[in-house]
Each structure stands twice: as C-alpha cells, then as structure tokens.
Amino acid sequence: MNERAVLRRLKDGDTGALSEIIAFYTPYLYTIAANIMSPQLPPEDIEEAVSDTFVQLWTHRAELVPGKLKPWLAAVVRNRAKDALRAARLAEPLDDDLLEIAAPDNMEKAVLYAELTEITREAVDSLGEPDSEIFKRHYFLYQKTDEIAAVLDMNAATVRTKLRRGRERLREYFTERGYRCADPNL
Amino acid sequence: MQIRISDLMDKSCPDAVALGAEDKAMARRIHDAVMEKIGETQPKPRRTGRKTLRTLLLVAVIAALMGTVAYAASGWFMNLRKTGTAETGYWREVDEKGEILTEYKVSFPDAGMVLTFEGPEERKNQPEFRCFYLPSEANFGFTDEEGWAEYLSDQGEGASIPYIVSAGNVRAGNHKRVINGEVTLVKEEDWDDWHVTELSSDYTHCTQRWTYERANYVLLFNSEEGWLIQISGTANLDTLEHIARELEIRDSGRPAFSGEDSAVESIGILDPGRG
Numbered sequence: 001m002n003e004r005a006v007l008r009r010l011k012d013g014d015t016g017a018l019s020e021i022i023a024f025y026t027p028y029l030y031t032i033a034a035n036i037m038s039p040q041l042p043p044e045d046i047e048e049a050v051s052d053t054f055v056q057l058w059t060h061r062a063e064l065v066p067g068k069l070k071p072w073l074a075a076v077v078r079n080r081a082k083d084a085l086r087a088a089r090l091a092e093p094l095d096d097d098l099l100e101i102a103a104p105d106n107m108e109k110a111v112l113y114a115e116l117t118e119i120t121r122e123a124v125d126s127l128g129e130p131d132s133e134i135f136k137r138h139y140f141l142y143q144k145t146d147e148i149a150a151v152l153d154m155n156a157a158t159v160r161t162k163l164r165r166g167r168e169r170l171r172e173y174f175t176e177r178g179y180r181c182a183d184p185n186l
Numbered sequence: 187m188q189i190r191i192s193d194l195m196d197k198s199c200p201d202a203v204a205l206g207a208e209d210k211a212m213a214r215r216i217h218d219a220v221m222e223k224i225g226e227t228q229p230k231p232r233r234t235g236r237k238t239l240r241t242l243l244l245v246a247v248i249a250a251l252m253g254t255v256a257y258a259a260s261g262w263f264m265n266l267r268k269t270g271t272a273e274t275g276y277w278r279e280v281d282e283k284g285e286i287l288t289e290y291k292v293s294f295p296d297a298g299m300v301l302t303f304e305g306p307e308e309r310k311n312q313p314e315f316r317c318f319y320l321p322s323e324a325n326f327g328f329t330d331e332e333g334w335a336e337y338l339s340d341q342g343e344g345a346s347i348p349y350i351v352s353a354g355n356v357r358a359g360n361h362k363r364v365i366n367g368e369v370t371l372v373k374e375e376d377w378d379d380w381h382v383t384e385l386s387s388d389y390t391h392c393t394q395r396w397t398y399e400r401a402n403y404v405l406l407f408n409s410e411e412g413w414l415i416q417i418s419g420t421a422n423l424d425t426l427e428h429i430a431r432e433l434e435i436r437d438s439g440r441p442a443f444s445g446e447d448s449a450v451e452s453i454g455i456l457d458p459g460r461g
Contacts, residue, residue: 002332005332015221016318016432016434017318018220018224019217019221019318019319020318022213022217023213023217023318026209026212026213026216027205027206027207027213028204028205028206029206030212030216031205031206032205047212047215051216051219051220051223052223054216055220055223058220058224070199070201071199074199075196075197078196092190092192094191094192095190097191097192098188098189098190098191099188099189099194100188101187101189102187116194117194117196117198118197120191120195120197121198124195124198133203135198136198136200136203137200137203139191139192139195140192140195140198141200141203141205142192170194
C-alpha cells in the first residue's frame with residue numbers, strides 16, 4: 001500500500017481509500033485488540049473496537065502524517081480495547097506491571113504523559129535487538145511471553161528475563177532524567 | 187503515582203512487526219460497520235466525468251415493445267437480447283476501398299444473450315480502472331505504479347476463474363457480444379453515471395463443454411462515454427458487485443483500442459476465459 005497516496009485520497013474524503021486501509025490493517029488491529037480483550041470480551045466487541053478505530057481514522061483524517069499511520073492506528077485500537085474493558089469493569093492485561101513514578105505536582109497531566117511516553121520510547125529503543133522488540137511485543141502488542149518465544153525462536157524463560165531487564169532499564173532511565181522511580185513489584 | 191508500563195508504550199509501536207492472518211469475512215463485516223457509521227453504506231464507483239444520470243423513458247418503452255432490454259442516454263445505446271437459439275455472425279475486414287479482405291462466419295450454438303450497441307462510430311478514449319477491493323490477488327493483467335489497469339484477473343484453476351475485470355469502449359454497428367448458456371437477468375440499477383446489469387449464466391445444458399457450470403456478470407455501462415466495464419467470473423454476484431462498487435474508473439487519455447478494431451463486423455463472446 002502506498003501510504004502517502006492513500007492518505008492523500010483519504011484527506012480528500014475518498015471512502016475507497018478508507019476501504020483500502022481497512023482491508024490492509026484489519027488483521028493487525030484485530031490481533032492487538034484480541035490480545036487485550038480476549039477472552040474476557042466476545043469477538044463482536046473486539047470487532048467493534050477495530051471498526052471504531054477506523055471511524056476515528058476517518059474523523060481525524062486531516063491530521064495524519066505519512067509514515068505514521070500504523071502506529072497511529074495501533075495506539076488508537078489499544079485505547080479502544082482498554083476502554084471496552086474498563087466499561088465492562090474488567091481487569092486490563094499486564095495490570096501488575098507497574099512503575100511508581102514521583103511526578104512533579106505542578107505538571108499538567110497531558111504534558112507529563114507526553115514526556116513519560118517519550119522517555120519510555122527512548123529507553124526501549126536503547127535496549128537493542130532483540131530485547132527492544134520483545135519489550136514492544138509484550139507491552140505494546142500485548143503478546144504473551146510464550147507467544148513471543150515461539151515467534152522469535154527462543155526459550156520463554158529467556159523472554160521473561162529480557163523483559164525483567166527491560167523494566168530495570170526503564171526505571172534507570174526515568175531516574176537518570178530526574179524522576180524518582182521504583183518498581184512496586186521489586 | 188503508579189502507572190502501567192503498557193500505558194507508557196503508546197509511542198513504542200514495533201513498526202516492523204506484522205500480525206494476524208487474513209480473514210475476509212471479518213474484514214468485510216468491519217468494513218460494512220465502518221461505512222455504516224460514517225454514513226456511507228453503499229460506496230459507489232468513483233468517476234472522473236461529469237455527474238449526469240439520464241433515463242430516456244421512450245427508449246425503455248420501445249425496447250420493451252421489441253422484447254429487448256435497452257439502456258441509453260445521450261451517447262451510446264446498449265441492447266440486451268435474450269436468445270434461446272444459436273447466434274450467428276460474421277467477422278469481416280475490408281480494405282480502404284471497401285473490398286473484403288477477410289470474411290468468415292461464426293456461430294455460437296449455446297448463445298443465451300446478445301449485446302449490441304448503437305451510437306457514434308467514433309469512440310472516446312480508453313477507460314482504465316483501479317481496484318480497491320479484490321477477493322483474491324490478481325495473477326494476470328498489468329497495472330501501472332499507481333494501480334491503474336485495463337484488465338485484471340485471478341485466473342484460478344480448473345473450473346474456477348474467480349474474476350476478470352476489464353474495461354473497454356463499446357462499438358456501435360455490426361458488432362455483437364454473446365454470453366453463452368442459460369442467462370438470467372438478476373438485477374438492473376443505476377449508480378450515478380453507470381447503468382449496472384447483473385447476469386448469471388448456467389452452462390450445464392450447453393452443447394459445447396465449458397470448464398465451469400456457472401458464471402456471473404456485473405456489467406457497468408456508461409452511455410455518455412461509451413464505456414463498458416465487465417466484472418465477470420465464477421465468483422458469486424455479491425463478490426463481483428463488491429469489486430464493482432470499489433472500482434475507480436477514469437479516462438486513460440489513450441485512444442480506444444481493441445483486437446476487433448480492424449473488423450467492420452464482428453462477433454465475440456464475453457464468457458470468462460483464461461489468457
């Protein structure tokens with residue numbers, strides 16, 4: 001798919017471009033949503049999270065930047081899926097993997113969140129491969145450790161070890177940047 | 187404050203990771219749900235020409251009296267004539283003086299429907315299309331780097347030729363196009379500038395052997411431009427109509443061309459075939 005061309009058509013209001021994007025990205029987005037929502041919610045709810053993501057794409061089509069479509073869609077479907085779990089008062093996956101961060105009191109929440117996610121991105125990219133991919137697969141795509149192990153042809157225990165090291169690295173990264181940070185599970 | 191690590195990952199999408207297997211039925215459901223939510227329940231083929239929808243009632247009345255189905259606007263007429271008998275025609279080529287160079291008689295014993303066209307002899311430019319939905323990957327035909335094509339097909343194998351999409355200019359005069367088998371007119375409707383005819387043909391009782399037992403046809407006829415877009419194959423009509431609805435069609439800027447250009451009279455078939 002020529003993303004630049006399809007986004008240009010999408011911005012012009014061409015529903016054919018939207019159809020093209022739906023055909024291309026549905027398997028990807030459905031898998032992310034299912035990793036988050038299944039088995040707690042039925043497939044119909046998962047499909048709805050995916051379709052709502054494409055509707056959001058349509059309504060925000062003027063804001064999209066070529067080269068960023070995939071992460072944009074993935075971020076939206078993650079939030080849609082988590083919203084559905086919250087609405088049903090169900091627990092989110094990876095609920096226990098937390099960081100305790102002492103944030104400045106005077107910082108606006110949105111600004112803080114933007115800064116924390118940016119620091120996280122830098123920290124995860126600094127892990128190198130395959131650790132960075134493992135961390136992203138687990139915490140962004142919500143893939144289980146044995147699934148990641150199978151895809152990357154490695155032992156599940158090795159994957160868990162690399163995830164633990166990644167969490168430590170993340171904590172160090174925040175500390176180095178002036179945030180008091182702790183892993184409540186340690 | 188406590189924050190989930192996964193919630194901090196919104197900017198950490200693994201770009202190179204592909205996920206999920208294709209599920210056409212699910213993708214279709216999601217597509218339909220999205221289109222409904224944005225108020226676009228029936229996407230229509232996009233056009234580049236002027237938006238005009240004309241119906242000449244007089245033509246329809248005359249056509250009905252003659253036992254034929256016709257559709258026309260200002261430019262070209264399309265006549266559909268059902269037939270239960272053999273259809274015979276000629277292939278004739280003449281030189282500049284009008285003397286016959288080639289002439290032979292062709293007969294289709296299993297003809298079910300005959301298409302003919304009336305209108306100007308001079309044709310407009312060749313149409314071309316882009317597909318935004320195909321049920322399977324095309325394995326025959328050529329597209330340019332932007333996806334524009336005049337012919338695309340999944341040739342399938344054995345009794346299956348899933349779909350063929352072809353775009354061309356109709357020729358007025360003594361040029362007949364035959365669909366073999368027992369042809370049923372399933373639906374006719376208008377999508378903006380396009381008159382849509384859906385046909386289904388049963389080949390089981392044909393005297394000549396066909397590789398498939400049934401083929402379906404969605405014909406998009408633009409009477410103003412003299413264009414005929416044919417979506418046909420062994421796929422069901424819903425699938426072919428889906429292909430048709432998600433076509434973008436435009437003037438290619440190239441003069442009309444077809445293999446029958448050298449003939450002043452011709453007869454040929456529209457039935458799906460390979461190659």
